[in-house]
Amino acid sequence: MASKVIQALYNDDDVLMSAVKRVKAERHHIEEIYTPFPVHGLDKAMGLAPTRIAITSFLYGCVGLTVAITMMNFIMIEDWPQNIGGKPSFSYLENMPAFVPIMFELTVFFAAHLMVITFYLRSKMWPFKEAENPDVRTTDDHFLMEVALHDNEEELKALLADTGAVELKITEKH
Template sequence: MAHTTEPTPVVRALYHDDDVLISAVKEIRAAGYQISEVYTPFPVHGLDKAMGLKETRIAMAAFMYGLLGLTVAVTLTWYMMINDWPQNIGGKPNYNWGMNMPAFVPILFELTVFFAAHLMVWTYLVINGLYPGADAQNPDPRTTDDYFMVELPAADGLVDVLKKSGAVEIAEA
């Protein structure tokens, strides 16, 4: 396919302090510019709100995974202990799953936690594009140390706004 569009040039502004970053993000957005990404060395509290990011729904996903784990555990214990090969073990009642259930509580709990934790972490890795050997997502290696980077599409008058907001370094790419 022929190149129909030029890659949009981006501007990258580096900040050296998390408080300056937060106020800069607010100023940039107030001036009407759209921020495409912010790279920080640690979770800066309040940054997601300042950027207008939606809340993550990953906790809800974990809850669903936990329910799935619970269902698997119920199925597993019912099939093996009640349906397929019922046995008299220490006189514990096994006429139906409900009567034998108290002895299964530890298994129900462990499998719920197992599914919730592992599937949530898999989801987290996938939606963030993290996998062994992936190329570094941050354009500047200093942003895992003590620099904070705001990345946004180039626009008229943007550089002045960035300079005024306290950026220590501005680069266009």
Template sequence: MASKVVHAIYNDDDILMQAVKQTRAERYHIEEVYTPFPVHGLDKIMGLEPTRLAITAFMYGLVGLSVAVTMMNFIMIEDWPQDIGGKPSFSYIENMPAFVPIMFELTVFFAAHLMVITFYMRSKLWPFKKAENPDIRTTDDHFLMAVDGGNHDLEKLSKFLYDTGALEISIVESEDDH
């Protein structure tokens, strides 16, 4: 089912921030804001929940540390113990100080690589995915706020957005993907 979305174009990030505050105060639903650079504080003003990616990074680091400990114990202690520099490999704990760099590197390796994969999956950035940017100017010097038209009077909404400082307003049909 198609619905109407109102696109408001702004040319300044401070005006955009004020417009987002006013739009939320009027209880309009902001679907997305497209910016040419990160606008600090925009996520809080839009009412977005904080990211949980840091928690996943910690869990991925623990996975990397577990893999490192398991791998080194198997390779250096159980499968092929060697007497290196007069230090026999009787137990993992005795040799752990030598394994610390490997444990650190695999912790960072797993956390970094799995975080990139998680970010792409969470952002739905698949290989060869078509860009979803509604206006090419948002990659250069303009800002776009997409507001759900829903059951609202579109003329009243358009006038409201012009009053917030929008340079231009366009109403587009949007396919619901819910």
């Protein structure tokens, strides 16, 4: 089902921030905002919930640490013990100081790579996916705010024009 949205184009991030605050104060629903760079404080102004991505990063790091410990114990202690520099090879705990760099590196490796994969999956960015950007100017120097229309077209047009929008357009969103 398609719904109508009004797209307001802005040419300054400070004007966009004040417009978002004003639109939210008027109790209108902002569908999406497209910006050429991250705008500090925009998520709070829109009333978005805080992200839980840090929790997943910690969990991915724990997975990496577990893989590192399991891998080193199997390879260096159980499967193929070697006498390297006279160090004992019959106990993981006695060799653990030598394994700390490997544990650190695999923790960071797993956290970083799985976070990138999680970000792409969460953002629904698949390989060969068509871009969903409604206006190519938002990749350069403009900011676009989409506000849902519910039989209040004239009121929203007046409000958005008053907030400093340089261009207004009504479209169908699928």
